Amino acid sequence: QKEVEQNSGPLSVPEGAIASLNCTYSDRGSQSFFWYRQYSGKSPELIMFIYSNGDKEDGRFTAQLNKASQYVSLLIRDSQPSDSATYLCAVKRTSGTYKYIFGTGTRLKVLA
Amino acid sequence: KAGVTQTPRYLIKTRGQQVTLSCSPISGHRSVSWYQQTPGQGLQFLFEYFSETQRNKGNFPGRFSGRQFSNSRSEMNVSTLELGDSALYLCASSFRGYEQYFGPGTRLTVT
Numbered sequence: 277q278k279e280v281e282q283n284s285g286p287l288s289v290p291e292g293a294i295a296s297l298n299c300t301y302s303d304r305g306s307q308s309f310f311w312y313r314q315y316s317g318k319s320p321e322l323i324m325f326i327y328s329n330g331d332k333e334d335g336r337f338t339a340q341l342n343k344a345s346q347y348v349s350l351l352i353r354d355s356q357p358s359d360s361a362t363y364l365c366a367v368k369r370t371s372g373t374y375k376y377i378f379g380t381g382t383r384l385k386v387l388a
Numbered sequence: 389k390a391g392v393t394q395t396p397r398y399l400i401k402t403r404g405q406q407v408t409l410s411c412s413p414i415s416g417h418r419s420v421s422w423y424q425q426t427p428g429q430g431l432q433f434l435f436e437y438f439s440e441t442q443r444n445k446g447n448f449p450g451r452f453s454g455r456q457f458s459n460s461r462s463e464m465n466v467s468t469l470e471l472g473d474s475a476l477y478l479c480a481s482s483f484r485g486y487e488q489y490f491g492p493g494t495r496l497t498v499t
Contacts, residue, residue: 308486319478319490320431364431368486375444376421376488378431 277302280367282379290387295352297382299365302346308368309341309348314381315361323363324350355386390415392481392491400497406467409494413460413481419443420462421488422454425476437462438485466496474498 281300289295297311308327312320326332326339326348338351348367352359362381369375393412401407413420422434433446437456454464460481466473474497480488 310487312490319476319493322487322489325487366431366488375433375436375446377433378423380430 278379279303279377280365280379282363282365282382284380285383286385287382288385288387289355291355291357293355295355295359295384295386297350297352297363297365297384299348299350299379300346301348301365301367301377303367303369303377304343304346306346306367306369309339310366310368310376311337311339311348311350312364312366312378313359313361314364320364352384355384357386357388360384360386392479392489394477394479394491394494396494397492398495398497400499401469402499403469403471405469406465407469407496409464409466409477409479409496411462411464411479411481411491413462413479414483414489417481417483417489418460419482419485420456420460421480421482422462422464423478423480424448425478425493426474431478434464436485469498471498 310325311323314320324339326341332339336353340349364381365379419438421436424432435445436443440456456462476493478493479491482488
């Protein structure tokens with residue numbers, strides 16, 4: 277089992293819809309959770325981070341964390357074609373080995 | 389603030405050679421991490437430096453090494469290059485060791 281799992285997609289949503297991206301992690305010692313967006317040929321760009329259970333909103337983006345279920349998600353409201361990219365989930369654990377673990381990403385396609 | 393810069397952006401090397409990549413973090417950031425990104429494996433953590441000390445290391449062979457200077461700039465070295473080392477090498481800087489900000493990457497091709 278991978279430490280951080282994401283559905284590779286592609287996830288296709290129509291313009292204006294809500295895109296829901298999911299990520300599960302295996303290490304209960306994980307404490308910090310991050311979402312990055314990566315356009316083809318570019319480097320990852322930090323979108324949001326969340327440390328506490330619940331929801332965190334930033335503009336059109338909402339991150340949701342459920343530590344009991346070891347699940348983190350990213351919702352993109354009013355999806356735009358410019359949101360079409362690969363979304364990477366990253367988990368940082370500070371118990372044991374101190375490092376970041378990235379999922380392999382979900383490719384999102386927003387259809388105009 | 390200027391972002392993370394990496395040099396060179398593109399590099400072509402031959403098997404058996406060695407290569408050094410450079411990363412300048414965002415001003416004020418003391419943590420620098422390096423990653424290898426390939427289509428098959430995704431983003432793989434190489435190592436992290438904080439205040440000139442390697443704080444953590446991923447599961448890569450000893451051919452991969454790095455260092456950090458007193459101005460927080462970091463270099464990564466790969467010796468005895470193999471074809472499988474062809475990848476995008478990304479550097480990320482962080483102020484507190486939490487949120488990371490990536491540079492544009494160095495695309496290394498080994499022939």
